Amino acid sequence: MPVNAIRDDYHGEFRDRQENFGGNQVVSFTWDQHMMIATPLCLPLEPGMKFGDVVQGILPGTFGHHPDFEKIDWDKAEWIMDGESFKPDFDKSIEENGIPHKGLVRFRTPELAGLNGTHN
Amino acid sequence: MSAVMKDKAGRQPPKKLSLKQNYEMLTRGLGWEPSYQKKEDIYSKLTYEGIHIHDWSAWEDPFRLTMDAYWKYQGEKERKLYAIIDAFQQNNGQFNVTDARYVQAMKIFLNAIVGLEYASHRGFNMLSREFEGVGPRVAAQMQAIDELRHATTQIHALSHYQKYFEGMSDFPQQFDRTWYISIPKSFFEDAQTAGPFEFITAISFAFEYVLTNLVFMPWMSGAAYNGDMSTVSFGFSAQSDEARHMTLGIEVIKFLLEQDERNVPIVQKWIDKWFWRGYRMLAVLAAMMDYMLPKRVMSWKEAWEIYFEENGGALFADLERYGIRMPKYYEQTIHEKGHMSHQLWSTFYQLRKAGGFGVWLPSEEEMDWMSEKYPDTFDKYYRPRYEYWRELEAKGEPFEFEGLPQLCQTCQWPCLFTEPEDPTQLCFRHSKYKGERYNFCSDGCKDIFDDEPEKFVHAVLPVHQILKGEYFREGADPRAEGFDPMFEALSYMGIKPGVDGGLFSEHVDAKKWEEWTGRPANIHEGPVSDAVRKTG
Structure with a gap:
């Protein structure tokens, strides 16, 4: 249902469109069932950046504080975007992998169950 | 003597009005029928929300409070309150609170509440202009003044605390800009x-009537329990106002529902929306109650059970006869009560460098309290x-x-926040609207x-x-050498980077507290400095 407004043409501006981010797009990354990390990491990324460079070069700065992180076998990691599983190509860019602006990329490592198996 | 005194012109003095007549004259009597302007032009915002009102005079004001009486009562309360605040300041009351962690909670509370009360004051002023009925207009006007009074009082409380502790000097900037x-x-x-009708349903009913008891009861008793007489006095002073506001909340709901059947689904939608928004906002209160009060009164879970599940449940059972049901997603709040x-x-702990207050980990003793209060969740997921x-x-x-x-x-x-029935997985929802993607924390949002x-x-x-x-x-240059975007962003938010946030054990408030009081800054852990005299 549309908003009820005094004016029929009321519409807020799209404040966070991609062109407002100076050439970057916003992408969030989150590690499923590792609750010690409280929230997804929200990054400004160049759409042409290789997916593998994000995983190898940026994610460790945040997720690397978790003791499971260094045990991740990236060949076995499962990926989910918008509720559907997908297979990112590490050698292709964010854009080529079809990750939208403000997209959320989830990775799962079922063999790693967090601190003593508590999903922490 | 039965003879009535007459004035020099021989006129009899007017009869003294009964309270009811006095109320009628000073409220309902203030309205008049416009003669040269159309009503729909004067009250132009009353129809677009789809609400139908047939008889504004059906609005009941159970307090029958007139403006002259209002000023008298409020004036008396102000005098008492400021006498107590004055004594609090003269006696260094800020050092009588349990420990300096309590002050960290006050920072969140005061930095947020001043702006909220002020926003509320503006909202009720708008209602007192926009409603056609005189009863609700007078009630809204009084509430607008109440809210302004509360904001003023809280600024006085804040201004005293901020002389001694960090993180409260920029409250208007923090209110406008800080992420939490x-x-x-x-x-x-x-x-x-x-x-106007959504505003009053949101603030007076969903927030004041359904949820404010959670802020008021446990939080004010928490203040008393932790020796904060400044906040307790404010609580007492505001309590009679809150009672009036809550009554306005229930009156407005009954009025809207009784006026026209077509109002019911609209009001239900607003209740669903504003219950969820209010509940999400109160998450901060849950953390303050369970983690930030050095001496705890009750857990968030207990408070939610008493004030929402029991009291709110009874309220919505009463409203059933109007066709109103429990707010959508209330079941989820019950799933979340052991986790939130x-x-x-x-x-807050892991984002501490971006916070405006110090944080700490619960001590062994505190974790035992949580195990007891959260037997199904704490040891399994959080310990x-x-x-x-x-x-x-x-x-x-x-x-x-x-x-x-x-x-x-x-x-x-x-x-x-986690999935409704899986506390091991964060909850994510998203929508696409006109090609743009949006992320959410829950189905409700x-x-x-x-x-x-x-x-x-x-x-x-x-x-x-x-x-x-x-x-x-203004004037920040991202191209300058050594430009630090986080330092700049925190400064913009009114947070002093490296000072206001971080670990409490390293916080300047903790060190100064021990220096000034000789007591540990955290009663559950050892002192953080040498200023506390070791005994035994």
Whole structure:
């Protein structure tokens, strides 16, 4: 249902469109069932950046504080975007992998169950 | 003597009015029928929300309070309150609170509440202009003045605390810009930019009537229990106002529902929306109650059971006869009651460098309290995390989230809450609207967006503002050598980087507290400095 407004043409501006981010797009990354990390990491990324460079070069700065992180076998990691599983190509860019602006990329490592198996 | 005194002109004095007549004259009598303007032009915002009102005079004001009486009562309360605040200041009352962790909670409370009360004052002023009925207009006018009075009192409380402690000197900037205060700010601005009937349903009913007891009862008893006489006195002074506000809340709901059947689904939709928004905002209260009060009164879970499940349940059972049901997603609040405070405190802890207050890990004793209060959830999900983090702190490598969190487009919290029935998995929802993607923390927040995307697409999300380079102070040059965007963004938010946030054990408030009082800054851990005299 549309908003009820005094004016029929009321519409807020799209404040966070991609062109407002100076050439970057916003992408969030989150590690499923590792609750010690409280929230997804929200990054400004160049759409042409290789997916593998994000995983190898940026994610460790945040997720690397978790003791499971260094045990991740990236060949076995499962990926989910918008509720559907997908297979990112590490050698292709964010854009080529079809990750939208403000997209959320989830990775799962079922063999790693967090601190003593508590999903922490 | 029965003879009536006459004046020099031989006129009899007017009869003294009964209270009821006095009330009629001073409220309902203030309205008049316009002669040269159309009513629909004067009250132009009363129809677009779809609400139908047939008889404004059916509005009951159970307090029968007139403006002259209002000024008298409020004036008396003000005199008492300021006498107590004065005594609090003269006697260094700020050092009589349990420990300096309590002050960290006050920072969140005061930095947020002043702006909220002020926003509320503006909202009720708008209602007192926009409602056609005189009864509700007078009630709204009084509430507007109440809210302004509360804001003023809180500024006095804040101004005293901020002479001694960090993080309270920039409260207007913090209210407008700080990432966790954007949550209550956006809540109120959503209400203020709605129509008059949605505003009053949101604030007077969903918030004041259904949820405020949670703020008032446990939080004010928490203040008393922790020796904060300044906040307690404010609580007493505001309590009679709150009673009036809550009554307005229930009256407005009954009035809207009784006026026309067509109002019922609209009111239900607003109750669903504003219950969820109010509940999400109160997450901060859950963390404050369970983690930040050095001496605890009750757990969030207990408070939710008493004030929402029992009292709120009875209220909605009463409203059933109007065709109103429990707010949508209330079941989820029951799933979350054993988790919410722990999830939020963990978030504040790891984002501490971006916070305006010091944070700490619960001590062994405090964790035992939580195990007792949260038998089904604490030991299973949260104790292992805290024990591991305590080990890391002991090694000098405290756990930290480096980077920025993803925020919910509606409530503006980081997406930190879990799936309704799976506390091991964060909950994510998203919507696409006109080709643009939006993220949410819950079904409740997604529904609110989907219903009015036109309104939420221009939400100011602090994380996105930082990433766009819009959270920099005037004159900041991102190309300058050594430019630190986080330092700049925090300064813009009214937070002193490296001072206001961080670990409490290293916080300047903790050190100064021990220096000034000779008592530990955290009663559950050892002193953080040499200023506390060792005994035994």
